[in-house]
Amino acid sequence: xxxxxxxxxxKDRVGIVAxxxxxxxxxxxxILDISQxxxxxxxxxxxxxxxSKADVDLSTLRGEIEAKAxxxxxxxxxxxxxxxxxxxxx
Amino acid sequence: xxxSPQEILETIRMIRMEHLDxxxxxxxxxxxxxxxxxxxxxxxxxxKKIVEKxxxxxxxxxxxxxxxxxxxxxxxxxxxxxxxxARAKEDDDLFPIAQALDRAGKExxxxxxxxxxxxxxxGCTPSDIALMNxxxxxxAKLDRVCSSVNVASTKSGINMEAILLMxxxxxxxxxxxxxxxxxxxxxxxxxxxxxxxxxxxAGGFHGVGEGESAINVAISGPGTVRSALSxxxxxSFNELTEEIxxxxxxxxxxxxxVGREISAKLGVPFGIVDLSLAPTPQEGDSIADILQAMGLExxxxxxxxxxxxxxxxxxxxxxxFASSSVGGMSxxxxxxxxxxxxxxxxxRGSLSLERLQSxxxxxxxxxxxxxxxxxxxxxxxxxxxxxxxxxxxxxxxTVGVRIIPxxxxxxxxxxxxxxxxxxxxxxxxxxxRSDEFVRRKGRIQAPITSFTN
Numbered sequence: 001x002x003x004x005x006x007x008x009x010x011k012d013r014v015g016i017v018a019x020x021x022x023x024x025x026x027x028x029x030x031i032l033d034i035s036q037x038x039x040x041x042x043x044x045x046x047x048x049x050x051x052s053k054a055d056v057d058l059s060t061l062r063g064e065i066e067a068k069a070x071x072x073x074x075x076x077x078x079x080x081x082x083x084x085x086x087x088x089x090x
Numbered sequence: 091x092x093x094s095p096q097e098i099l100e101t102i103r104m105i106r107m108e109h110l111d112x113x114x115x116x117x118x119x120x121x122x123x124x125x126x127x128x129x130x131x132x133x134x135x136x137x138k139k140i141v142e143k144x145x146x147x148x149x150x151x152x153x154x155x156x157x158x159x160x161x162x163x164x165x166x167x168x169x170x171x172x173x174x175x176a177r178a179k180e181d182d183d184l185f186p187i188a189q190a191l192d193r194a195g196k197e198x199x200x201x202x203x204x205x206x207x208x209x210x211x212x213g214c215t216p217s218d219i220a221l222m223n224x225x226x227x228x229x230a231k232l233d234r235v236c237s238s239v240n241v242a243s244t245k246s247g248i249n250m251e252a253i254l255l256m257x258x259x260x261x262x263x264x265x266x267x268x269x270x271x272x273x274x275x276x277x278x279x280x281x282x283x284x285x286x287x288x289x290x291x292a293g294g295f296h297g298v299g300e301g302e303s304a305i306n307v308a309i310s311g312p313g314t315v316r317s318a319l320s321x322x323x324x325x326s327f328n329e330l331t332e333e334i335x336x337x338x339x340x341x342x343x344x345x346x347x348v349g350r351e352i353s354a355k356l357g358v359p360f361g362i363v364d365l366s367l368a369p370t371p372q373e374g375d376s377i378a379d380i381l382q383a384m385g386l387e388x389x390x391x392x393x394x395x396x397x398x399x400x401x402x403x404x405x406x407x408x409x410x411f412a413s414s415s416v417g418g419m420s421x422x423x424x425x426x427x428x429x430x431x432x433x434x435x436x437x438r439g440s441l442s443l444e445r446l447q448s449x450x451x452x453x454x455x456x457x458x459x460x461x462x463x464x465x466x467x468x469x470x471x472x473x474x475x476x477x478x479x480x481x482x483x484x485x486x487x488t489v490g491v492r493i494i495p496x497x498x499x500x501x502x503x504x505x506x507x508x509x510x511x512x513x514x515x516x517x518x519x520x521x522x523r524s525d526e527f528v529r530r531k532g533r534i535q536a537p538i539t540s541f542t543n
Contacts, residue, residue, distance in 0.1 A: 003097055038094045039103070046095050059156045077102055083158040084093040086347040087101055087340045 003081045005063060009011040010074030012043035019072065020047070023064050026077065029054045048081070101340075109313035109375040110341055111161040112348050113368045114201075115151050116289035118296035118304040118361060119143050121205075123168040129182060132175070133190035138528040140167060140194040140203075143303055146250035148199045150355040154348055162348070163310065163370075163510065164201040168294040171238075173208035175222035188228035188235050195234035196512040197262040202277075204236040204294035209284070211228030212533070220433075222252075229274035230266035233368050236292035242282035244486045248534040250476065256280050257472035259526075261495060264464065268497035271505045275494040276459065280475050282482030282489050287362050288418040293490050304361030306418060307349035310368045311341040312429075315401075319383040330384060331404045338365065344414045364407035364418030366455065367401070369429035371385050371442075371512035377424055378431025389432060390440035395404025398422055399452040418489060427507060427514035428459050443474070443517045449479050456489035461505045461516045464497035471495065473524030476534075484537055 006024075008016055017034070023033060024047075033048040051058060060079040069076035104110040124139055126132025143300040148165055155162040172187055188206050195203040206228055225237045239256055242248040260275055267274035279293035286297020289306035296304070318337045322329060345363040353360035369376050378389035381397045402422040410416055424446065426432050435441040443460060451454050457478050462471075475491045482489035498507050501518035 005093075006100055009102075033092075035095050037099070039099045044095070044099055046098055048092075060449060062156070062159075077106070077159050079101075079159045080157045082347060083092070083160065083344065084098055084101055086343045088093060089095040 001050055002049050004049050004058060005079050005081050005084065006047040006049055007077045008045045008074050009039065009042050009077070010021065010069075010072075013072065016068055016074065017046055019068050020065060022074070023068055025051060027054050027056050027061055029061065092464040093425055103121045104314045104341070108317045108373050109370065110190070110343060110344065113308045113310040113405065114164040114166050114289050114291075115162055115348065115352055116166040116168055116294055116308070117144050117147050117384040118287065118300055118306060120296055120302050120513050121173055121175050122298070124175060129176070129178065129184065129186050131157055133186040134170075136187060136486045137190040137194045140169065140191070141197055143358045144198050144200070144293060149412035150352050153355070154351050158347070160344060160348065165199075166289065166294065167198070167200055167203045168289070168296045169203065169205035170298065171205055171207045171209055171295050173215070173218045174298065176217045176221060178217040178220035182220040184221055184224035184434040187229055188224065188232055190379045192234050193231040200456045201234065202236050202291045203234050203315045204238065204291050205296060206235050207238040210249055211240050211243040212249065213360055213506050218324050222255055222259055224406045225278065226262035226266050226274065229263050229266055235511070237285060238279040238281055238293040238295055238490070240281040240284040241475070242281055242386055242483050243485050244540045248282070248476060248479045248483055250372050250528065250534060251531060253280070253475050253479065254386065254468070254528055256471045257468045257475060260471055260493065261468050264495045264497050265333045270407055271507060272464065272494050272496045273507050273511075274490065276507055276511050278493050282479040283487060285418050285488055289335060289364050290366065290368065290419060292492060294370065301359060305353040305356065305358050306361040306364065307345045308364040308366060308368060308418065309339070309341050310370055310375065312329045312367050312369045312377050312380055313372070314341055315367065316374060316376065316380045316383050319380060331400060334401060335408030338405040339412045340386065342409040342412035356467060360415070362415045363409070363413040363415030365405055365413075365416055365420040366418065367405055369425065369432075370459065370510055371428060373430060376429045376431030377422060378429055378435050379496040382431070388438055389435040390445050395449055395452050398424070398449055402453055419455050423458060424449055424453050425459035425492070426517070427461065427505070427512040428510060430512065432513040436517060443519060445483075447477060450478060450489055451485065454487055456482070457491045457493060459492055459494070459511065459514070461494045461496050461514055462501070462519050463500050463516055464495050466519050467494045467523070467525070469523065469525040470519055472528040476528060480534075484539070486539070
């Protein structure tokens with residue numbers, strides 16, 4: 001399984017999860033886990049997603065998610081999960 | 091154990107807010123097998139080999155950068171020191187080879203190409219002389235080409251004649267690029283104990299002990315270290331060290347990941363990660379600011395050497411465990427103009443040339459990106475270089491000198507080299523002369539401590 005992490009940061013508002021999920025569903029990307037937390041007074045929504053059956057590549061997916069987040073006044077970051085495993089696990 | 095949201099946010103904070111990035115992915119390419127019947131034919135064959143070897147480099151760098159959302163500031167190439175393969179006569183002009191390197195760099199869409207250099211720590215061949223004489227024009231006329239000349243080593247001593255010649259070449263390069271704040275000198279490093287796998291510029295080259303090609307990676311993480319230290323309150327020296335080690339481990343892992351992945355994509359062996367903390371002119375991405383976070387009013391204040399010693403050592407201890415292979419410079423960079431905090435310290439009068447030079451005894455990198463008055467005599471430049479080489483030789487460490495006599499500018503005036511090269515005030519130099527000393531012939535012998543066999 002190839003996984004990526006989608007993080008959306010900004011002011012909390014209605015429709016964040018719905019809007020991002022609909023893009024993921026459209027491209028056959030399954031959500032494996034979802035969590036919400038607060039980072040330095042900002043809301044952060046984090047999704048772990050399975051991209052192995054996605055019908056687009058990671059950079060196309062990132063482009064669509066970033067554009068949607070920007071529309072909502074938020075910032076989205078899409079990263080392959082290896083970077084977190086490498087940085088935080090030995 | 092799954093990755094926690096806090097860990098994910100820590101990574102994002104490092105990248106998005108604290109300027110963690112990959113300073114450079116550098117591909118080393120051996121030119122030892124390249125021949126030609128004339129300088130022009132050799133230049134053409136060098137061009138062909140580099141373009142063939144590195145044709146997918148830029149695309150691979152962009153793919154990996156995008157996959158992890160980690161900025162990669164520069165893509166670079168290093169080659170075998172050109173003096174070794176030029177087989178030139180003393181009065182040959184090697185500019186056509188520099189042009190070929192620049193053309194290859196342009197074709198490949200890379201930022202810098204290093205290795206227009208020579209290794210002369212014990213003596214000069216005719217080819218070395220030709221190369222050194224060709225440096226000023228190459229650096230003044232071409233954008234991407236970088237030069238380094240190794241004039242000293244712990245094992246062989248200091249080649250004082252080569253230092254004087256290179257001091258003259260620095261001045262010539264300054265004059266040839268006088269209309270752009272003598273920027274050509276920012277692409278030239280004079281070394282003692284030059285590393286063979288250095289991904290940084292201007293001193294990067296592909297050493298003769300290296301294989302056919304390699305991918306070397308360097309990280310830029312001062313902002314991350316500074317933020318981590320700022321979050322600590324009333325920490326002991328031990329706690330400071332531990333925090334730096336943890337941070338260095340994490341940022342080095344990113345370099346390791348990027349290096350491994352690009353190396354696999356290109357089918358080129360992964361060389362090394364350079365652990366150096368390399369600052370950028372961006373606010374907060376500064377070694378001087380780390381010293382302030384440790385409790386010094388300004389970089390240069392008494393205690394600065396102790397602080398840099400602690401920092402450099404902790405970065406190495408944390409970083410070594412994070413990478414399968416560490417190399418290059420792996421120290422703390424204190425380039426005056428590339429670090430906005432260092433430039434500020436110089437303007438406030440906390441940093442002098444001499445203070446900076448004393449710091450290089452513990453920072454492992456050298457006197458870097460220091461602008462001096464354009465009318466500084468060649469002999470004085472040679473004296474400054476000789477002092478720095480002595481620090482490297484006696485302490486068995488790599489040091490470089492990248493000094494810029496800015497034509498038309500006086501001490502206290504500012505120079506702006508643009509981009510990552512940054513801006514800084516011109517530092518005053520001693521008016522006492524070194525002429526008779528630096529004009530002696532021969533070498534300063536290797537120190538007794540070098541006889542370790």
